[in-house]
Amino acid sequence: MTRFAITAHLAEKAGFDGVEIHAAHGYLLSQFLSPLVKKRTNQWGESLRNRARLLLDIVRAIRIAVSPAFAVAVKLNSADFQRGGFDADDARQVIEMLERLGVDLVELSGGSYESPATTGRPTDNRAQAREAYFLGLAKDLVNTSPGPSCSPAASTAASPQSASSTTVWRSSAGEPPSPSPPTSPGAGGTTARPTARWNR
Template sequence: MTPQAVLSQPFTLPNGTVVKNRLFKSAMSEALGSRPGAATPELVRLYGAWADGGIGLCVTGNVMIDRRALGEPGNVVIEDERFLPELKAWAQAATRNGTQCWVQLNHPGKQAPKGLNKENISPSAVPFRAEMQAFFPTPREMTDAEVREVIARFAQAAALVQQAGFSGVQIHGAHGYLVSQFLSPHHNRRNDEWGGTPEKRRRFVLAVLAAMRARVGPGFPIGIKLNSADFQRGGFTEEESLDTIRALAEAGIDLIEISGGTYEAPVMTGAKGQPKGAVGEPVKESTKQREAYFLAFAEKARAAVKTPLVVTGGFRSSQGMAEAITSGAVDFVGLARALAIEPDVPQRLLAGQQPREQVTPKNTGIGFIDKMGLMEITWYTGQLKRIGRGEAPKPNESPLWVFVKYIAAQAGLGRKKKPTKLRAT
């Protein structure tokens, strides 16, 4: 089969949901929510562009389940029905042309910058590494009651996503956010029922899945984005990840997206090179030739479970994408940054054409900024905002100029009068 024939094949999830092709848009932070946390016309326009561009399954940027726990300015928040009309408009645009669109639900835990929230909470009060403590405060350890409240919030948000007309949800269990923190022995040093052993560290994510399923029923897809590893000393390992994948499969998860890394080790952005194998493990030359960052781990996951899998990160050509699928390692190939500079790239791939633009590292020339991979988020977020405004992306925009604009914008926000607090309704 030709690469375009492979990528054009529909896929039926175990619960009967049909995805029209094998191209999966992975979550990217849009920062396009309103100040109170509602979806905006910019999000409607952005996701309409992707739905018109031919993607099969589209996952939103991280949507928060608690307005007291934002991950960044501009997050959409789903707590109750106050913004349901805006969510419905977003869902309607995002699901046109038979596109599946799932909302990624998230809680940042400790991974929220200073000054954004009144306080940050986490499984344990473990600070960031020394050079990042100026940006991220040490979190407070969650109480048992808070753990259970967060589980309920995930379930409530999933039910509202279903009510709004989206076609599924994804739990953000990767990249160092709260679910990932519970799984990691570095971040989770509890000795109660939520920590102390790998089995207890998995209890939180399994409780989130069970609570969601109880609210949305068996026919509404629930996926998860999960780290293959944290890539930091004392963190979540490949062995624990495979055990978590087995547990999630047994619990009925519908789709697993494999990624890796945290803000402290941002391998998911490519900032530290392609993370192909376990830390310290030699990488075969044949593996180096592959495009996807986490494909070697996906093969291990495929040997462990039959649950549909997707890998995001590193794909550059339709040939590389098709080979990942025909090898049997994955069922979908994930795209992210390519869609920020070329929203209709799925149409080109499905027509047998190559992308017009290539994803390249975004560096400012400022050492500590580039080391943290911050521009790999900020630069592409700027492109998403352009599309949301109805403008064309600028693939050659200077990362340094984007960084200067970002700093100027943050300084301007700091001078503005703080908004009046919203009343609960």
């Protein structure tokens, strides 16, 4: 928890507007949330509140380490897509817990390496199912959860009311300026890129 808080503090000091805590896709925090993985019977397991304890404690630690204007987001699975795993009802409850801690944004994702949900290969081959990975879950969670949320751009493009904002990840990795084009010539013949800022 301390390392998360220190990293967030250093990010703010370096001039970043916010950080995102990755609690999806089967990584460590996602494993703590999953009833399939987290088999402990102590304060870290069994109930959803206990399984979410590490994530919530990390958020609290970060909030103490940064200023109120610094944005804190969480990437959260809308579901693990594994039988008996973290599901949409769990996600809804965790979002409510995060809202009470002042999290600014929850990015909805899903799946893990054991059960990938974003491979773009649905069984029925429909374009919307192929590209709008979490559209149905995003709509449901946005309608029933109090805080801001976002989903992958393809999901929101298919249905703009399904989230309060969108994320573009893999295309940005391949082409960092995407989706915004260059704005104006910069110093030394380079091109100035638009700066992404989180509006609070």
